[in-house]
Amino acid sequence: MLKKTHIQKYCSIKNNEISVNGDLVFSADTLEVKDFFKDVYQFLEIKYSKYFKMDLLSKLAFLSAEIILNEVNTKEKNTAIILSNNASSLETDRKYQNSINDKDNYFPSPAVFVYTLPNIGIGEISIRHQLKSENGFFVFEKYNANFHYNYEKSLLQNNKCESVLAGWVNIDKNSYEAFLYLVSEKGIIEHTEQNLKQLYNT
Amino acid sequence: MRKTFITNHNIISSLGFTSEENFRKLASEISGIQEYKRNQGESYYSSKVDKEKIDSAFLEIGNIENYTTLEKMMLLSVTNILNESKLKITKKTGLIIATTKGNIDTLSPKSKFYSDKKRSYLPELGRQIQNYFGFKNEAIVLSNACVSGVLAVAVAQRFVKDGVYDEVIIVSGDLVSEFILSGFTSFQAISDLPCKPFSKNRAGITIGEAVASVLVTSKKNKYAIQILGAGSCNDANHISGPSRTGEGLVLSVQSALKEAEIENSDIDYISAHGTATNYNDEMEAVAFERLNMLEIPLNSLKGYFGHTLGTSGLLETIIGIKSLQNNTLISSKGFDELGVSKSINVIETLVSKELNVFLKTASGFGGCNTAVVFKKIID
Known part of the structure; x- marks a missing residue:
C-alpha cells in the first residue's frame, strides 16, 4: 500500500529574501552574499560555533535546513537528506586551486580542502540535527523536479526513511539560491513532480 | 517490485x-x-x-x-x-x-x-x-x-x-x-x-x-549478478573524520541486509573500503565487530589501484562480481600484520572457494557511508 506523502514545509532563500511556505519572512539590503548570510544567521537566532568555519555552500545548506527543521522533531524521525545544485563546490574549488597555482606561493589548506566536496553541507546538517540517515548530493543543469520527485518517493515508499529534507542549494560567483522542503506523510500539498516544479518557480 | x-x-x-x-x-x-x-x-x-x-x-x-x-x-x-x-x-x-x-x-x-x-x-x-x-x-x-x-x-x-x-x-x-x-x-x-x-x-x-x-x-542474462539491497547512512559525527563507533557504516549495512532479506551469516565475502589511514581502517574493524562479521573474509583493493576516490566503490564492486563468478577471493595487497583493534579476517593469499553473496562497503568525507549486497544467480 502506497503511503500518501506531502510537502510538509518549504522555503526559498534568494535575492536577499527568505520566504517560508510562500510567505516573505525576512529581507535585507546587503550587497555581499556573506553579509546577507550573517544577517540571516542573526535573524534565525542561532548559536552554533561550527557555523563560522563553514564555506558559503555549507552555510546556505545549513541555514535553509534550520528554517525547515526548526519546528520539526527530527530526533524521532528518520529524515533523509537529498540535495542538488549546479555548481557543486566550485566556489571553494576555485579558492583552493588559487592556493596551489603558484609554486612560490603554495599554501594548500586542509580547512579549505575539506569543503571542496558538495556533500559536506549534508554532513554539517546531519551533525547539527543528528540525522544518521540516507543522504546524497546530486548535480544538474537546473533544479530537476523529475529526479527529486522519483528519488524522494523511492526512499519513502521503500521505507528507507520517514521523511526527506530535500532541494536545491547553489553558490556560484557571488550568486546564491536555496529551495528546500520537507516531504513526509504530514501536510496538505501533495508530493508530486508538478507541485515541486511549481513551488520552485514561485 | x-x-x-x-x-x-x-x-x-x-x-x-x-x-x-x-x-x-x-x-x-x-x-x-x-x-x-x-x-x-x-x-x-x-x-x-x-x-x-x-x-x-x-x-x-x-x-x-x-x-x-x-x-x-x-x-x-x-x-x-x-x-x-x-x-x-x-x-x-x-x-x-x-x-x-x-x-x-x-x-x-x-x-x-x-x-x-x-x-x-x-x-x-x-x-x-x-x-x-x-x-x-x-x-x-x-x-x-x-x-x-x-x-x-x-x-x-x-x-x-x-x-x-x-x-x-x-x-x-x-x-x-x-x-x-x-x-x-x-x-x-x-x-x-x-x-x-x-x-x-x-x-x-x-x-x-x-x-x-x-x-x-531489470533483464538478467547468464552473467547477471543480482543487487539484493542497499543502504547509505550518515555518521552525523564529523565532516572529515569517520565516527569512532562506525555508526553510519553499521546502519548502512543493516539497512542493506534488511532490504536483501538475508542474515549476516549468508555473506561469503566483504569488499571493504580500507583506505589505510589509521582512523578509517580502525572504524571499519569496529563496525564489522558490531555487525558480528569478524569471521567473514574481507579485503581492501586499495593496494592494487590506490584510492580512486569516487570510482573506488564501483571499481571494487566489479572486482567483487568477478570474484563471485570465479569463486576466487583476491588477497588484500599490502597487508602484513593486523593493525586494527578487532580481529577482522583479512584475505592474505588467493583463495578458491564457492562464493554466492558479497557485501561492498565504502565511507567518505562528510560522514557518508554506503553498503550494497550482491548475489550470484544460480539457474
Whole structure:
C-alpha cells in the first residue's frame, strides 16, 4: 500500500529574501552574499560555533535546513537528506586551486580542502540535527523536479526513511539560491513532480 | 517490485582496459601502483592510466582534441558496455555519472581546457557523455565524496526497481590531479610507500585514478549478478573524520541486509573500503565487530589501484562480481600484520572457494557511508 506523502514545509532563500511556505519572512539590503548570510544567521537566532568555519555552500545548506527543521522533531524521525545544485563546490574549488597555482606561493589548506566536496553541507546538517540517515548530493543543469520527485518517493515508499529534507542549494560567483522542503506523510500539498516544479518557480 | 541486476561492466585502470584484464592481474597479485615525481620534485606513489594509451584507444571512437582525459576514459568505458550489451538507448534508459571532482584539472592554468570556463562544471561533464551517446534523459551526476561510485549502484537499483528506468548505465571516474594530491598531502593523509590497508604499519592513502562502468537492468542474462539491497547512512559525527563507533557504516549495512532479506551469516565475502589511514581502517574493524562479521573474509583493493576516490566503490564492486563468478577471493595487497583493534579476517593469499553473496562497503568525507549486497544467480 502506497503511503500518501506531502510537502510538509518549504522555503526559498534568494535575492536577499527568505520566504517560508510562500510567505516573505525576512529581507535585507546587503550587497555581499556573506553579509546577507550573517544577517540571516542573526535573524534565525542561532548559536552554533561550527557555523563560522563553514564555506558559503555549507552555510546556505545549513541555514535553509534550520528554517525547515526548526519546528520539526527530527530526533524521532528518520529524515533523509537529498540535495542538488549546479555548481557543486566550485566556489571553494576555485579558492583552493588559487592556493596551489603558484609554486612560490603554495599554501594548500586542509580547512579549505575539506569543503571542496558538495556533500559536506549534508554532513554539517546531519551533525547539527543528528540525522544518521540516507543522504546524497546530486548535480544538474537546473533544479530537476523529475529526479527529486522519483528519488524522494523511492526512499519513502521503500521505507528507507520517514521523511526527506530535500532541494536545491547553489553558490556560484557571488550568486546564491536555496529551495528546500520537507516531504513526509504530514501536510496538505501533495508530493508530486508538478507541485515541486511549481513551488520552485514561485 | 522488479529485481535488479548488473549484467555488464568495464574497468579502465593502470592494470588494463577491461574488467577481465584487471581481474586477471589481481588474481596474480599484480599492483598498478608505482613511483611518480610531482611538479615540486618530490616523489609519490600512485596508480595512473597511461594517457597515450587512452588517446590511442580513443582515436577509434572520436577526436582526441575535443574531450578531456576523464571524458575520454568515460566514453571508452561506456562504449565498451554498449558494445557488449547491445543495449538500445530509449526514454527509459538512465545515465548516472558518479564522481567526486570530475574535470577539476581544467581549473588549473596548465590545462588545455582552462579557457573553457564551463568545463569544470559537473553538468557539463554530464552533457558531454549524454550527447556523445544520445541518452534521452539528462545525466544524473552524483557527487558524494568517496562513496559516489557505490552509492550510484544504490540509486540505479532504486530507479530500476521502482520502474522509473528499465536500465541505468553508471559511469564513475576521478583523476589524480595536483588538486587532489596537494589536498590529501595537506591533511597528512598520504603514505610514503604503497598503501597497506588494515596493517600495523599502515601510513595513509595512495591516490589512484580509474574509470568504471556498469549496466544495471531489470533483464538478467547468464552473467547477471543480482543487487539484493542497499543502504547509505550518515555518521552525523564529523565532516572529515569517520565516527569512532562506525555508526553510519553499521546502519548502512543493516539497512542493506534488511532490504536483501538475508542474515549476516549468508555473506561469503566483504569488499571493504580500507583506505589505510589509521582512523578509517580502525572504524571499519569496529563496525564489522558490531555487525558480528569478524569471521567473514574481507579485503581492501586499495593496494592494487590506490584510492580512486569516487570510482573506488564501483571499481571494487566489479572486482567483487568477478570474484563471485570465479569463486576466487583476491588477497588484500599490502597487508602484513593486523593493525586494527578487532580481529577482522583479512584475505592474505588467493583463495578458491564457492562464493554466492558479497557485501561492498565504502565511507567518505562528510560522514557518508554506503553498503550494497550482491548475489550470484544460480539457474
